[in-house]
Amino acid sequence: MTPQKTPANCYIKVTRSAQGRVPGDGVELAFGYWPGRGAPVVGLHGLTASHMNFVGVAERLAGRCAFFAPDLRGRGDSDKPEGPYGLAQHARDVAAAMRAMGLGSSIIIGHSMGAFVATALAAMEPSLVSGLVLIDGGYVPDTPLAGSPGNDPNAALALRITHLRQTYPSRQAYREFWRTQPHFPPEEWNPWVEAFLDYEVGGDSTVQPKASEAAVRADLLEVFQRDAINERLRSIHVPTLWLRADSGMTPGQPPLFPDARAADFRTYLPQIEDHKITGTTHYTIAMGEHGAARTADLICELASRHGSRVTA
Secondary structure: OOOOOOOOOOOOOOOOOEEEEEEOOOOEEEEEEEOOOOOOEEEEOOOOOOHHHHHHHHHHHOOOOOEEEEOOOOOOOOOOOOOOOOHHHHHHHHHHHHHHOOOOOEEEEEEOHHHHHHHHHHHHOHHHEEEEEEEOOOOOOOOOOOOOHHHOHHHHHHHHHHHHHOOEOOHHHHHHHHHOOOOOOHHHOOHHHHHHHHHHEEOOOOEEEOOOHHHHHHHHHHHOOHHHHHHHHOOOOOOEEEEEEOOOOOOOOOOOOOOHHHHHHHOOOOOEEEEEEOOOOOOHHHHOHHHHHHHHHHHHHHHHHOOOOOOO
């Protein structure tokens, strides 16, 4: 299903699971939508990912909440302009897309970089945000993050950018490449992971990741601007869950956010509720069976506790 452009005073009505395009702030964004009985949930993906990052969470919501997830500009099948990028620009895009979809106040979930976009949206457009679920992201501590090669997050990010430049003979070859990596252990490899990886690349004779390297680099300039991000957190007053994986990028690595970070985070966001999801990594917390199911349940619990129309 591909909705057409709509006038400013109209909105797109979607009544079944769909993929399509929706107006953002001067761009068109690709999206996935899963209908549900309860109040809406909006999913914002990470630095190089897409809305398919949440396919497992959407399935485990099982219609308890309506779920809308766009590809941020520069990613997936969304437009990839030269600019601008940055957290505030993504928030403007998401706000425009929500209004085009007829979505009012919603629970916003963000994974990794998407958590920073979620907090930017909450600060800039409070009428659109009834609650936040921040998954392994949203906070820049005073000391370096753990959980990546040499305890340096920049090393992992540099490697991910290198992956964006590589080509593969087919989608199957791309999937098989990731099967050899430790990010998705065999017990967590599932159809959600395969669907995510299949969508992540495009091309004909060869395939390459769709995410724009220029967009990724531009956004990276903001993701570690600690003072600006933490000051934004102080302006947020909605109920907020922080979901943390107990391993970093791969099983056995130190977590990106160890237990001590929860107390630090409360300095800026006193109402935050901390949940560590055991047996998960930065990736499988959203795409593994246990992580997706637990995340979906926590989303619905938050919606139910704060007056949303959710049927468990």
